[in-house]
Amino acid sequence: MATYKAEFLSHYYQRKRRPREAYAFGWINRWAQLAALAPRSVNWLAQAPGFSSLMKTVAGMSPQRRIPQFAPETFRHWFKQRAPRNHDKPPVILWPDTFNNHFHPETAKAAVAALEAAGFQVRIPDQHICCGCPLYDFGMLDQAKRQLQRILTDMRPAIDSGIRVVGLEPACVAVFRDEMVNLFPNDESAQKLHRQTYFFSEFLLKKAPDFRFPKLERKAMLHGHCHQKAIIKIDDEQNFLKDFGLDLQYLDSGCCGMAGSFGFEKDKYEVSCQTGELALLPAVRAASPDTLIVADGYSCREQIAQMTARRSLHSAEVMLMALQNESAR
Numbered sequence: 543m544a545t546y547k548a549e550f551l552s553h554y555y556q557r558k559r560r561p562r563e564a565y566a567f568g569w570i571n572r573w574a575q576l577a578a579l580a581p582r583s584v585n586w587l588a589q590a591p592g593f594s595s596l597m598k599t600v601a602g603m604s605p606q607r608r609i610p611q612f613a614p615e616t617f618r619h620w621f622k623q624r625a626p627r628n629h630d631k632p633p634v635i636l637w638p639d640t641f642n643n644h645f646h647p648e649t650a651k652a653a654v655a656a657l658e659a660a661g662f663q664v665r666i667p668d669q670h671i672c673c674g675c676p677l678y679d680f681g682m683l684d685q686a687k688r689q690l691q692r693i694l695t696d697m698r699p700a701i702d703s704g705i706r707v708v709g710l711e712p713a714c715v716a717v718f719r720d721e722m723v724n725l726f727p728n729d730e731s732a733q734k735l736h737r738q739t740y741f742f743s744e745f746l747l748k749k750a751p752d753f754r755f756p757k758l759e760r761k762a763m764l765h766g767h768c769h770q771k772a773i774i775k776i777d778d779e780q781n782f783l784k785d786f787g788l789d790l791q792y793l794d795s796g797c798c799g800m801a802g803s804f805g806f807e808k809d810k811y812e813v814s815c816q817t818g819e820l821a822l823l824p825a826v827r828a829a830s831p832d833t834l835i836v837a838d839g840y841s842c843r844e845q846i847a848q849m850t851a852r853r854s855l856h857s858a859e860v861m862l863m864a865l866q867n868e869s870a871r
Contacts, residue, residue: 544678545724551681564680566601567803571672574612574644578619581612604811608848610645617647621654621666628663634745635665635700639711640672641840642856652862653710653742659865660750665705669696673717679802687725690717694731701731706749707739710858712770712839713802715741719773741774742838743782743857755785756868758860762788763829765822765846765854767839768797782857783836786864795821798837800845818845826850836860 555564566573577584587593588609598605617638634657642650654664674682674689694701709715718739726732746753762783766776776792783790798818799805805814822842826835827850837843837854846854855863 545721548678548681548683548721552683553681555681560680561602562600563602563803563807564682566603567806568676568680568682570676570803571640574640575670577612578616578644581614585611598808601806602808603806604808606811607806610844612644613647615647617643617650618666618670620647620651626663628658628661631658631661631663633665633705634662635667635697635705635707637673637707637709637711637714637739638666638670639709639714640676642710643670645840646843646856649710649856649858652856653708653858655865656742656746656858656861657708660746660753662750665700667693667697671696673714675711675713675717676802678717678721679804683725686721690722690725690732694726694729694735697735698731701734701738704734704738706745707735708742708745709739710742710838710856712741712767712774713841715739716769716773741770741778744774744778746861747778747782747785756861756864757787758864758867759787760789760834761791761830761832762834762836762860763791763793763825765793765795765798765835765837765842767837767842768801770838779838779857783860786860788834788860793822793825795825798822798839798842798845800841802841805841805845814845815849818849822846823849826852826854834860 588597594609595605597609636650636653636657638650657664671693672689673693674686677686707718718735722732723736764780764783766779770776770779780790780792799814804810826846829835835846835852835854836857837846838856843854846852
């Protein structure tokens, strides 16, 4: 359905003007790069009375939503300042997607620590590149294709050498595993990247079989991202979390209701809330305070943060918590 939607919108807007939401949310990578020049000032404006309302109106965002805060330092900047480690270990490329780079760098930092603990040398792409995932939601396929072509060109040496790519955002992993090969069906580098891309938990289960998982005796509740369930499958995520010894509850909750930018848009806010209230949000509110809420997708985490008093964790953060717990013993 997502493919049909993107294809339809691509043709539909060849003769019509796109709504402002398409540029506000579809171009989030561009706006995030600009915001990274002065994130504290942008965050202040986004919360200031008057300015906040104006920004939401311009973006077509629901007035009930909070504008997400940009991190004071991007993950890429932090990683570039960090001394390289595990020189003699197998290399792996951690994909610094827009959301974990600009909004949740703590997740990407946790993934670096986890991958290094599992015996890998972590690298990131030399240049900032977005997979173009938000562009698909608004049918901007020509722009998305240019983004992917740049990725294939810039990363061709790494791709050809067989270095695996680990993603943290399910929607971005799905681009490499699904949309990319549909847009470049005859490109051998696209086929290789498709085969060499893994989701974080999937990679550690399949490519680090000798790693001894640290134990974390806690209760946990898992919500699966829609792309994760459709393309990557959720079984690896569940098995990954169970390897820590967690008392895990998997929520059969369907979509969180945020669905990328859907839940931010003014005319879709009510539907977004109603969808979340079907299962996910009541379960999160009913969970005990010591229960970990695990959700890997940015939109899922944002829906939980905006509609409940809880903060959810990425599986990489859960692994870092387990590693820290073990080292403290």
